[in-house]
Amino acid sequence: MPRSATVKRLLGQHGRTYADEAGIRLRNTPAPLYRLLTLCVLLSVRIKADIAVAAARELSAAGMRTPQAMLKASWQDRVDALGRAHYRRYDESTATALGNGAEFLLDRYRGDLRRLREEAGGDPERVRGLLREFPRIGPVGADIFSREAQGLWPELRPAFDARARRAAAGLGLPDTPEGLAGLVADDDLPRLAAALVRVGLAK
Template identity: 55%
Template structure:
């Protein structure tokens, strides 16, 4: 157990930043940060590098497209240009369309406020998933990313450790049981734990570094 705690400590120390934090989103339970996190989750779910998705989320914000009203009111070309600024070029045209359609859905169905979705789901994760899946371009992977990121502000869904996080745990030799993983993390924010485990799932060098550092700590 002490070895596993060392591994988890090294993982959180080195890679415990959430993707929202990396994208400059000060996540709290208010409309704009929640919407920006949903956009980030949609970008992260595509088959591109996470760093490009994060940069593109920042570029959308820098272009003023930081809430559903501004996203919906922007032209398609403005959305394409912002995505391109972030390096998001492979899917930029389709994604620009989806972002516009999704922003209009958020405005029309949820009053521009994702807390409406939370209230309607009332703690039912399946209902929440079903509602979020209505967003154009947001499939199961994107929904999981969103829930991983918001679980500390929507605490009724914490700990949210999906298949990707458990894959990271397995690579690190950590328990694949969510309850056992949580016991190893102490009072660390659950979203940071999930983000760190995802980075281990995506990058073998993260695993190698954490195991080596934990081994050094143990000697």
């Protein structure tokens, strides 16, 4: 199958970002960026992606869309929201991490991840390093944030982590971020990255 056909099929069948699935309309403003960070926290443990996405939706439905609201909610409120999404086993530790992360974001960046971006000075590795200072955000969580946010923050492009690159290689596509970036317009980079990860997880 020609590469163009493979990419078209990928985007058509699997090209929904995790942020979109979680109901997050990504914009370069504090609340959507915080909701993306929350989603990355939820996806950073060994749990099915659809459960993590459902948990992000539950937290949002409960009003926890900003760090201020996350802190205002009680620890039990957070646990209960995660429980409604069947986010078991990690619910208590994640509820703690979300509270501590919200406090850290308010203290360090006054609640605005755009200040983290400014501090990174256009260096994508610095962005990922600063993200890893948040509770529960390790290399995986930082990679997820970069994949999803590259449509907003051009300095993150092209963001295709190891899982996406392995899936690409298995489909006969380039296995480097630069090679994959040449297959789609910049606006479709997050969708292609998400599609490759979904295919990799399915396998």
